[in-house]
Amino acid sequence: MIQHKIIFTGPVGAGKTTAIHSISDIKPVKTDASASDMTKDRKAETTVAMDYGVMNLPDGDKIHLYGTPGQERFDFMWDILIEGGIGLILLLDNSRKNPFQDLNFFINAFDDFIKQTSVAIGVTQMDLKATPTIEHYHQELNKLNVKHPVFAVDARNSRDVSILVQSLLFSIDPGIEGDD
Amino acid sequence: MKQRENDKDIKIAIHGVPQSTHKMLCVFFKQISEHIKIVNDADSPDVDLIDIDFAGADKILAKQRAEHPERILVIVSLKNKPNTIEHDYLFLKKPLTRDGIIQVIMQCQLQLKSPPIQKEIEAAPKSSALHAKVSPAATDKTPSSPIKPLENHTRPAEEFNEKGFTRFIGLMPTINIEDPAQIDQARFSPGDYLLGSVYHAITVARHKKQALQVDASWRPLLIFPHSHEIWLDASDHQLRAFASLKISRTSESKVRVLPVNLQQTKVNQASDKFQDEESFLWKLAIWTSKGRYPEQIDPAKPVVLKHWPNFTRLVITPHALRITALLMQQPQSMLDVARTLNIGPQYVFVFISGCQALNLVAQIERKYGPEETPKKKIKSSGLLNKLLNKLRAKNHDDSA
Known part of the structure; x- marks a missing residue:
């Protein structure tokens, strides 16, 4: 059976776990543990393996929602996770020291997957730090010669996360209509 | 649009005071808040503070207004608030008091829409040798500022x-x-509607880096370019109705774009009327388009x-x-x-x-x-x- 997946990635504390929780039909399976090494200053607990949620669709179809571990020492898992993925949701924490470095890192790390599918970018914590602005992120993406959706996102708000995922779907295929 | 380098800092240039007084004021302001920066005229200050009792102050005032109309003007004088100055300005009466300065700084913040520094001001030491020297009237019981802290106005x-x-x-x-x-x-012409006037005013406000008011014979609409926010004392329902009304070309003179006079607005009493500039423009455009x-x-x-x-x-x-x-x-x-x-x-x-x-x-x-x-x-x-x-x-x- 084909596994339909959407992958949520981004640095530690960007809101991947929360975003999956806000649209999942099941209580997400969390694999958080006490933070160690570089993450301990940002979160008391962090995802050391992966998060998992699911969206149940008609006719028994399921969309599995996987969150990658934020810590780079687990990046060996990313290739396994993205296999068969529909697309990528990249969440960036605007309050981090250098969010553009994060943007470039993740766009580069998932380059092949993004080329095969698509990516939508959500910027969290903009209420804590207003800059860089969404416009600045687009300017940064222009340097990479790509035009991905970038939205201000509150990961706790299911509507924000839903719009982000919808933009991913339309980026893959603008022809989809839904039933309205 | 260029962002302010540090949204929390307020940069003030002091004009028309002797060097010794200038130094003293620098220390005085620094004691009130580290976010009040006294800078030179060349350092793109947010505020021009001019002592008009100083000989030649009128020329300084005229020059600063002509060259930098976007800056907030603060007039300092021993006399009562002068009514001969044509420009919008905030007033500080000498001798300068800590509370008087705080009031004016808060008003500057509102115009710049920078994050409030009130807490830090309140936490700053209230008495010091310099403070006592500069401000003999420091016991003034000025009421606390009615200015509310910045809220998140995104919807x-x-x-x-x-x-x-x-x-x-x-x-x-x-x-x-x-x-x-x-x-x-x-097809429609945005210039025939409120949309065109607001769009034009936002462009001017960004260029001048100055808060502006659109007076279209309707509710006052205020533009704060530094924080990218709009203040409008009207409901969405009212805005929708007004957005679709054609403003006759013959009555174009009725649409005026003016500097914001905070004393004449209800901004302080209705901070919930602020809206994100992008969301507002978008909404206004789709209601105009229909x-x-x-x-x-x-x-x-x-x-x-x-x-x-x-x-x-x-x-x-x-x-x-x-x-x-x-x-x-x-x-x-x-x-x-x-x-x-x-x-x-x-x-x-x-x-x-x-x-x-x-x-x-x-x-x-x-x-x-x-x-x-x-x-x-x-x-x-x-x-x-x-x-x-x-x-x-x-x-x-x-x-x-």
Whole structure:
């Protein structure tokens, strides 16, 4: 059976776990543990393996929602996770020291997957730090010669996360209509 | 637009005081808050503080206003507030008091819409040798500032299908894409409406870096370029009604753009009336459009979309995400977009109206001859459709 997946990635504390929780039909399976090494200053607990949620669709179809571990020492898992993925949701924490470095890192790390599918970018914590602005992120993406959706996102708000995922779907295929 | 380097700092240039007083004031301001920076005129201050008791102060005042009208003006004098100064200004009476300065700084903050530093001011030591020297009237019981701290004025997105959107926007005409006359009639001139005046005023406010007020013989509308916010004492329902009214060209003189006079506004009493500038402009544009397109956009020429609008903070018009995704793949004319997606052109027109208000669109010459259209309809995916329905249903459940 084909596994339909959407992958949520981004640095530690960007809101991947929360975003999956806000649209999942099941209580997400969390694999958080006490933070160690570089993450301990940002979160008391962090995802050391992966998060998992699911969206149940008609006719028994399921969309599995996987969150990658934020810590780079687990990046060996990313290739396994993205296999068969529909697309990528990249969440960036605007309050981090250098969010553009994060943007470039993740766009580069998932380059092949993004080329095969698509990516939508959500910027969290903009209420804590207003800059860089969404416009600045687009300017940064222009340097990479790509035009991905970038939205201000509150990961706790299911509507924000839903719009982000919808933009991913339309980026893959603008022809989809839904039933309205 | 250029952001202020540090949103929390207020940079003040002091004019018309002897060097010794200047030094003393520097220390005095620093004691009140580390975020008050006394700078030179060349360091792009936010505020010009001028002591008009100083000989030659009138010339300094005239020069500063002529060269830097965007800066906030603070007048200092031993005498009572002068009424001979034509410009908008804040007033500080000498001898300077800590509380008097705090009041003025708070008003400057409001005009600049920078984050409040009141807490730090309150926490600063209240007595010092210098303070006592400069401010013998430091025991003034000035009431605490009514200025409220900055709030987050972003609003969550609203997503509409065709039916719900018609209710939201009011009357929405159906346009036959194959009838050139109907397409031609569906254009509008933003300059004929409040939209044009607000757009023009925002451009000026950004250029001058000055808070401005649009007086269109309606509710006062204030523009704060530093924080990208609009203040309007009207409900969305009232705005929707006014947005669709044509402001006659003959009464253009009635629409005035003025510097903000905070004393004459209700900003302090109604901080909940602030709106994010982008969301406001977008909303105003779609209420003005009502399914029509701005006359500057040729419906038959390809439209280039600069980037995705920040949809999580905007009213999402019907098919907006699909239209955006299509235009991101390739520039197309508004009419081609409607044909490709098989949707009413009015939905493309209203979306492009919003994008134009946010400077997101440009037009290029047609690359292909008209004989090459219509384009192939894009094949849709069953799984993605199901997922889309699920996400939309979830949104409706959450908003119910």
